[in-house]
Amino acid sequence: MEVRVQNIRKEFGRYPALEDVSLDIRSGELVALLGPSGSGKTTLLRLIAGLESPTEGTIFFGDEDASKKSVQQRNIGFVFQHYALFRHMTVLDNVSFGLNVRPANRRPQAAEIRRRALDLLELVQLSGLEKRYPAQLSGGQRQRVALARAMAVEPNVLLLDEPFGALDAQVRKELRKWLREIHDRTGHTTVFVTHDQEEALELADRVVVMSKGAIEQVGTPDDIYDHPVSPFVYGFIGQSNCLDVTLSRGEIWFEDRPIGLRAASEPDGPATLYFRPHDIELVDGCGCLAGLVTAGRRVAGTRHLEVSLGRTQPPVEIELPPERASSTDHSRVAFRPTRWKLYRGAGDVARGSVQAQSSGIELAPTGT
Amino acid sequence: MALDIGPTPTSAPSTPVGAATSETRLARATLIALALGFVGLFLLLPLGTVFIEAFRKGAGEFLAALGDPETFSAILLTLTVAGIAVPLNLVFGVAAAWAIAKFEFKGKAFLTTLIDLPFSVSPVISGLVFVLLFGANSALGPILQSYGVQILFAVPGLVLATVFVTFPFVARELIPLMQEQGTSDEEAARSLGATGWQTFWHVTLPNIKWGLLYGVLLCNARAMGEFGAVSVVSGHIRGETNTMPLQVEILYNEYNFVAAFAVAALLALLALATLVLKTALELRYSDEIAASRRH
Numbered sequence: 191m192e193v194r195v196q197n198i199r200k201e202f203g204r205y206p207a208l209e210d211v212s213l214d215i216r217s218g219e220l221v222a223l224l225g226p227s228g229s230g231k232t233t234l235l236r237l238i239a240g241l242e243s244p245t246e247g248t249i250f251f252g253d254e255d256a257s258k259k260s261v262q263q264r265n266i267g268f269v270f271q272h273y274a275l276f277r278h279m280t281v282l283d284n285v286s287f288g289l290n291v292r293p294a295n296r297r298p299q300a301a302e303i304r305r306r307a308l309d310l311l312e313l314v315q316l317s318g319l320e321k322r323y324p325a326q327l328s329g330g331q332r333q334r335v336a337l338a339r340a341m342a343v344e345p346n347v348l349l350l351d352e353p354f355g356a357l358d359a360q361v362r363k364e365l366r367k368w369l370r371e372i373h374d375r376t377g378h379t380t381v382f383v384t385h386d387q388e389e390a391l392e393l394a395d396r397v398v399v400m401s402k403g404a405i406e407q408v409g410t411p412d413d414i415y416d417h418p419v420s421p422f423v424y425g426f427i428g429q430s431n432c433l434d435v436t437l438s439r440g441e442i443w444f445e446d447r448p449i450g451l452r453a454a455s456e457p458d459g460p461a462t463l464y465f466r467p468h469d470i471e472l473v474d475g476c477g478c479l480a481g482l483v484t485a486g487r488r489v490a491g492t493r494h495l496e497v498s499l500g501r502t503q504p505p506v507e508i509e510l511p512p513e514r515a516s517s518t519d520h521s522r523v524a525f526r527p528t529r530w531k532l533y534r535g536a537g538d539v540a541r542g543s544v545q546a547q548s549s550g551i552e553l554a555p556t557g558t
Numbered sequence: 559m560a561l562d563i564g565p566t567p568t569s570a571p572s573t574p575v576g577a578a579t580s581e582t583r584l585a586r587a588t589l590i591a592l593a594l595g596f597v598g599l600f601l602l603l604p605l606g607t608v609f610i611e612a613f614r615k616g617a618g619e620f621l622a623a624l625g626d627p628e629t630f631s632a633i634l635l636t637l638t639v640a641g642i643a644v645p646l647n648l649v650f651g652v653a654a655a656w657a658i659a660k661f662e663f664k665g666k667a668f669l670t671t672l673i674d675l676p677f678s679v680s681p682v683i684s685g686l687v688f689v690l691l692f693g694a695n696s697a698l699g700p701i702l703q704s705y706g707v708q709i710l711f712a713v714p715g716l717v718l719a720t721v722f723v724t725f726p727f728v729a730r731e732l733i734p735l736m737q738e739q740g741t742s743d744e745e746a747a748r749s750l751g752a753t754g755w756q757t758f759w760h761v762t763l764p765n766i767k768w769g770l771l772y773g774v775l776l777c778n779a780r781a782m783g784e785f786g787a788v789s790v791v792s793g794h795i796r797g798e799t800n801t802m803p804l805q806v807e808i809l810y811n812e813y814n815f816v817a818a819f820a821v822a823a824l825l826a827l828l829a830l831a832t833l834v835l836k837t838a839l840e841l842r843y844s845d846e847i848a849a850s851r852r853h
Contacts, residue, residue, distance in 0.1 A: 239749060240749075241745055241748075241749070260748075261745075261748050261749050262748055262749075262751045262752070262753065265751070266749060267749070268745070268746065268749040270742045270745070270746060272742065274742035274743050274745065274746040275746075276743060276746075276747075276760075276761055276764075277765070278764040278765065279764075287747070287750055287752070287760070288750035288751055288752075291747075291750065291751055291752040291753070291756045291760070292751060339746075339750070340749075340750075342750075343750055343751060
């Protein structure tokens with residue numbers, strides 16, 4: 191079922207948690223709400239669930255206005271960060287709970303409830319554990335029980351609050367892949383909250399990046415990573431470097447020299463240059479960024495170098511194939527970003543990318 | 559530790575390996591003896607004395623003392639008062655703990671303090687409060703009297719005083735427990751479509767049942783043993799408004815030691831039974847209790 195959030199505002203006391211947030215979630219989509227703590231992502235999820243009520247605004251489930259309905263009437267599945275399993279009930283009773291509490295006229299037969307619960311436990315790969323209590327399960331198993339319990343009521347939308355937050359790295363990765371498979375098989379419209387960008391980019395069809403109670407950007411993982419619309423998104427998603435630069439007659443200057451990047455249509459003045467560590471090429475000579483390597487780390491297939499561009503600037507990080515980078519400290523390195531973006535004050539003003547080539551450097555800045 | 563420049567490792571002073579606590583035997587023995595001595599002197603000795611005095615003239619005399627009509631009515635009255643006061647405080651306590659642990663509202667801190675009031679006020683004052691409220695010179699007393707409702711010097715007054723004094727037991731046992739458990743279990747139940755009553759019955763109550771049981775047991779022990787507040791509102795009408803603790807005092811003042819200690823022994827027995835029940839339940843359900851405190 192599609193979910194439309196329209197101009198939602200939420201205040202806790204006098205502190206605004208969300209300001210004028212609108213979001214369309216398509217039917218069957220897997221959407222991630224991504225942001226640092228305090229960005230309002232969990233509040234938005236709880237508003238969709240009906241666990242909180244909005245100060246202003248409307249939420250539609252399909253064509254129905256859900257904002258007037260209570261959480262019981264909305265028929266959602268909610269998975270809590272710490273699972274919130276009923277500790278005095280067996281796994282089977284936990285999963286059947288949503289069906290057992292239905293009024294008699296909508297409640298399936300006891301045998302039918304049991305069959306459905308067992309089917310769900312099979313789906314989440316917990317067959318044979320139905321008689322256990324939550325305390326006798328591992329974290330990953332509890333998480334799956336929580337998911338099966340939420341799916342048992344055949345929810346309009348499945349909402350997950352930091353579903354993998356309390357698990358260790360290995361289990362997280364497994365469950366992530368597994369959740370994607372479950373989603374592809376069952377087709378529930380699913381929204382999950384995370385502060386882990388890797389999780390969001392890997393798992394979601396679309397990612398909603400939030401900051402300070404507002405949505406910064408909505409897009410596919412590719413969009414978000416390759417075309418961040420604001421300095422916040424650039425900085426929050428993936429690794430990035432930012433440098434204070436100056437624009438002069440269409441050329442970008444770093445400290446006292448041009449670095450060979452052009453933003454032709456832009457007026458003169460200060461700006462901030464963003465680029466990712468892997469979007470660089472090594473160059474000879476000048477007209478580029480140059481500095482001393484202060485530290486080098488080998489990370490799997492690449493070498494990460496920390497480069498000091500000057501005493502007043504924070505060091506930048508670049509990534510190179512190991513064979514191209516010497517691991518020794520204090521060697522000199524000259525490079526130039528191949529994909530970059532220039533931000534000025536509030537919004538972005540220019541971005542550019544070049545094909546990394548050994549001969550001739552082509553630059554294609556595009557103003558916005 | 560980092561630099562070991564001693565000649566050989568074997569010359570190092572040998573401390574017992576694997577002992578996390580490093581107290582010497584003497585210190586340990588002293589501490590244990592102190593604790594046991596204290597318990598013996600201040601708890602076991604007085605309690606033992608009560609039973610010894612009660613049976614000083616044999617079991618026949620003991621039973622005869624309990625069979626005395628006035629004493630028997632005191633026992634019945636105590637059971638009646640506790641039987642009314644404890645269920646009332648069960649309901650009040652759960653409601654108060656629920657409100658404090660699961661909701662945010664103005665004056666919450668004040669309410670929490672207020673719940674502790676009966677603990678901090680002397681029981682005598684608690685009793686006097688009801689005399690001032692319902693006494694002959696109060697505003698309420700004569701009005702109720704004209705309708706034939708007797709509060710003071712009757713069962714309602716005894717119940718009111720007992721409820722007041724024992725109010726905090728259930729609530730105080732439950733508040734920290736419910737606060738620790740948070741609200742996500744209830745939210746989960748509601749999100750699955752459960753009504754408020756279903757949520758309470760199937761989720762909240764099972765989560766708090768052990769805490770609730772302790773609270774009720776303690777509340778009951780105190781309700782039966784309360785002296786001060788009850789003494790003020792009772793009026794000491796023999797065979798009518800004397801509870802067991804009051805009866806003990808009367809018998810003692812009349813130098814009827816065997817009877818006094820017999821009633822006292824029965825009262826102590828009720829308290830002991832409560833403790834034994836609590837311990838037995840803890841042993842029997844220790845796994846479940848541990849699981850309900852931590853996930």
